[in-house]
Amino acid sequence: xxxxxxxxxxxxxxxxxxxxxxxxxxxxxxxxxxxxxxxxxxxxxxxxxxxxxxxxxxxxxxxxxxxxxxxxxxxxxxxxxxxxxxxxxxxxxxxxxxxxxxxxxxxxxxxxxxxxxxxxxxxxxxxxxxxxxxx
Numbered sequence: 175x176x177x178x179x180x181x182x183x184x185x186x187x188x189x190x191x192x193x194x195x196x197x198x199x200x201x202x203x204x205x206x207x208x209x210x211x212x213x214x215x216x217x218x219x220x221x222x223x224x225x226x227x228x229x230x231x232x233x234x235x236x237x238x239x240x241x242x243x244x245x246x247x248x249x250x251x252x253x254x255x256x257x258x259x260x261x262x263x264x265x266x267x268x269x270x271x272x273x274x275x276x277x278x279x280x281x282x283x284x285x286x287x288x289x290x291x292x293x294x295x296x297x298x299x300x301x302x303x304x305x306x307x308x309x
Contacts, residue, residue: 189228193219204258220281227276260298268302277304
């Protein structure tokens with residue numbers, strides 16, 4: 175198993191793109207009571223992208239990782255139909271994000287905000303390295 179690069183080690187070779195509090199409606203939950211209604215899920219992400227894939231001398235969108243691609247991955251995976259586990263959902267998102275060009279490291283969290291009356295949220299977080307095949 176390979177070791178993930180640390181955010182600190184990428185500070186001078188990557189740009190950190192972040193997504194804060196993307197709120198989507200999902201069909202998610204393993205319990206029978208969760209199968210009959212959608213729930214609000216809040217996503218946060220950090221995506222470390224090599225400078226070569228996140229800089230443009232021409233100031234042109236096609237030279238960099240388009241944020242829309244990342245956000246669309248969250249939307250697509252969240253709307254694919256019912257899923258039991260947050261873990262499965264964030265793993266699917268992480269897999270797709272890690273294959274975007276120039277991605278070195280990602281961190282994704284999801285929070286179910288309606289699962290417990292006495293808690294703001296319950297969630298999971300995952301870290302993944304980018305695909306070494308896409309340099």
